Amino acid sequence: TKGNSGIVHAGYDDKPGSVRAKYCWRGNQMFASLDRELRFGYQRNGSLVLAFNDHEVKTLRELLKRGEINGVENLQILNREELFELEPSVHPDAIAALRSPDAGNVIPYEYAIALAENAVDNGVEVRIRREVTSIQKVRGKKDGDGSFEIGMRHWEPEEYVESQRRGKQPNVVRRATFCSIALSTTVAIGMGIYMLLDPKVDAKAKMDTLYTIVALACAGFGAVYNYLNSGPKIASSKIPFDQLVERVPRPEGGDNSGGGASKKVSVEEML
Ligand SMILES: Cc1cc2nc3c(=O)[nH]c(=O)nc-3n(C[C@H](O)[C@H](O)[C@H](O)COP(=O)(O)OP(=O)(O)OC[C@H]3O[C@@H](n4cnc5c(N)ncnc54)[C@H](O)[C@@H]3O)c2cc1C
Incomplete structure (x- = not known):
């Protein structure tokens, strides 16, 4: 997924003893059957490493030897005549080539997506x-159970955070409600104080006024609290983990056998 020119290497240039050297040839040999199962598109077109002088011919021999150490089969050094018979379009100054009929190519995107789809199917x-x-x-157990604990940090795209922020902002109705409650609370408090101190107002009316003040003040404070808490939020902290798990539906008619009945899942469906 990082970088790729789509070559399915045969394994003759990997350093003997390295992990790459260990798996390259074995992996190379799996591609044809892997392509039959996952249908990402694979061509076993072979490769030619060209030499233009004696020094480079020496390098071809080193690569051949490396390949043999790595277990790569079917390698062959072609002389000029053999080379041009096989591939007349190569540079006319080439004098020899290392041929590997097992090298191939894929479209790396298709390949990576096919692997991801198949993993999800499984x-x-x-x-x-x-x-x-x-x-x-x-x-835990002596050698563990092969499990790993992965620590991770959620990362949300700008547009997603922005959409969450918009959803949390007070809308016109909430703004209007807030203003009317704040206004009526102010009026009620003003009137209430006036009525409470007025000796001409009887005790019941005073108590009614007091209740109204308390009720409206609570509503007012609630509205202010709600308003102040409606600012931007980082969505990830609020979303239950389960809802962040993307599942890809099994393709219709898909049976994992690679028998050709299953349809491909598009990238959009996957994301
Ligand atoms: C220009 C170029 C051309 C190449 N051409 C070929 C070729 O033709 N054939 C070939 O066989 N090989 C080729 N290679 C080598 C090939 O790219 C690598 O061998 C291969 O990509 C390694 O695969 P990987 O899955 O191990 O790692 P990577 O492909 O490097 O994948 C690792 C992934 O992990 C992600 N990542 C990194 N850190 C974190 C983190 N903390 N949290 C979450 N994700 C993270 C990265 O974004 C990346 O997507 C090429 C390399 C380059 C640079």
Whole structure:
């Protein structure tokens, strides 16, 4: 997923003993059947490493030797005549070539997406918008159970945070409600104080006024509190974890067998 020119290498240039050297040839040999199962598009077109002088011919021999150490089969050094018979369009100054009939090519995007789709078909849950911050082996049994604990940080795209922010902002109705309650509270408090101090007003009317003041003041404070808490929010902290798990539906008629009946899931469906 990082960078790729789509070559399915044969494994003759990997440093012997390295992990790449160990898996390259074995992986190369899996591509044809993998393509039959996942249908990402694969061509086994072979490769030619060209040499233009004696020094480079020496390098071809080194690559051939490396390949043999790595277990790569079918490698062959072609002389000029053999090279041009096989591929007349190569540079006319080439004098020899290392040929690997097993090198191939894929469209890296299709390949990566096919692997992700297949993983999901097999029960993997894809969790996007995460930055992994730690990976630790789960302790317990002697060798553990092969599980890992992954620490991660949610990362939300700007537009998503913005849409959440818009959703939380007070709308016209809420603003109007807030203003009317604040206004009536102010009026009620003003009138109430006037009525409470007025000796001509009887005790029942005074108590009614007091109740009204308390009720409206509570509503007013509630509205102010609500208003002050309606600012921007980081959505991720509020969303239950389950709802952030994206699941890809199994393709209609798909049976995981790669028998050709299943339809591909589009990138949009996946995301
Ligand atoms: C220009 C170029 C061309 C290449 N061409 C070929 C080729 O033709 N054939 C070939 O076989 N190989 C090629 N390679 C090598 C190939 O790209 C790598 O070997 C391969 O991508 C390694 O795969 P990976 O899955 O191990 O790692 P990566 O492809 O590097 O994938 C790691 C992923 O993890 C993500 N990531 C990193 N840190 C975090 C984090 N903290 N939280 C969450 N995600 C994170 C990265 O964004 C990345 O998407 C090429 C490399 C380059 C640079």
